[in-house]
Amino acid sequence: MFTQHAALKPAYDVVIIGAGGHGLAAAYYLARDHGVRNIAVLEKGYIGGGNTGRNTTIIRSNYLTPEGVKFYDESVRLWQDLSADFDLNLFYSTRGHFTLAHTDSAMRTMRWRAEVNKHFGVRSEAVDAAFVKQAIPMIDIDCGGHAPILGALYHEPGAIARHDAVAWGYGRGADRRGVEIHQQTEVTGIRVEHGRVVGVDTTRGAIAAPKVLCAVAGFTPRVLDMVGLSTPIYIHPLQAMVSEPVKAWLDPIIVSGSLHVYVSQTARGELVMGASLDPYELHQTRSTLDFVEGLSANMLDLFPFLGEVKVNRQWAGLSDMTPDFAPIMGVTPIEGFYLDAGWGTWGFKATPVCGKTMSHTVATGRNHPLIEGFSIDRFARYQLTGEKGAASVGH
């Protein structure tokens, strides 16, 4: 599927660190839309082996801030014809997405999000408990009396997709256009002279490059140390788990902020489930029993009949969190060094639009209009893009 390259060239026009969905999408659009083809994508592991292959594949645009809604809506639009674009089936499946509200204040946030969404043409509605029960007949609408569901934010375009295929599709498309993808090639240093990037050092030798894009999710702070850049990013693990396959019973995607649950059922019948971040900083993808116990207890509040269903696998990824739950993207104080980071627990759904906007930013040297609210200098201006209200679960 991918061309093997025996050696690195001494120089490239652009070096992209990280062959996950975001890095490969940027390479793909740089080659396809901007005519930049002399690109090396460097990956210390394997294609899509980081958070691209570890998320719970939910795609939605029902955010809270105008910046967020416009950005993610463009992403959903791109998602919808990506399979045709790649000639590769991403199993993109529009399911509808319910964000459950168990309290009056949560209902208020749902109405707020629905109104912001509708203002920007995104299909979201605040719905009542009866609507939820009709769409998901298996749900215990009272949650065993612990946390009765009062209503939800219903987001019709909510979807899931096969996450590995996204990296493969972008990777193959970039590869066919002459982009070199080098796996098992770790960046060990970034060369900066007089405030601008001149190249990178890797485990397979040095490369000269006037432009470097960093798209490494949970490893961002370690790469930023190489260029001496401080950011608000901090790293917590995020765990997920999947059940044994069962008969299809859950069509929509369900999120409950109060119960710290998000769940969808794959075409194979497995339930893919996630919860909130691990409670403290850690740079390890270990799994814990606490996580399975806590998430299962909350799942059983929503769906008591799952008591006999077994958990098949669990895993973790490293989330690069920001204080305002919005990403940090675009140009940096170092000329030629571009950042696509701070994607915390919400990066998969943004893969296409990140590729689009970052390729524009790298090609022109100026932030794409859609990412202006996500720039690194927003902290120095104390102008945060408060997206916490739209985080999938309360962190």
Add this chain to the structure above:
Amino acid sequence: MKILVCPLNGPRPVSEFAYGGEVRIMPDPDTCSDADWTAYVFNRSGSPGHKYEWWCHIASGYWFVVLRDTLRDVVLKTLPADSVRAGLPPPDARSPSEPAP
């Protein structure tokens, strides 16, 4: 379950504790520059390493300081809160017997 040794309550399961983030020393707001203040408010040391952190034993409301290797998730030392005022030793001061991370 992971066990944390609280200086007041002894070894307890980690689920009884709340993490309060890295111990960070506030610059003097009257004399520091805007850039330094912004860095203090927002920036974090995101890379793994040996870090002093605030932890709280929730049941007893007791705050204390933990020196932890955030790459391996190994607690190296726990100290009472007033050791912050007294001045913490550099976090990377490892004893010779301790393996490098």
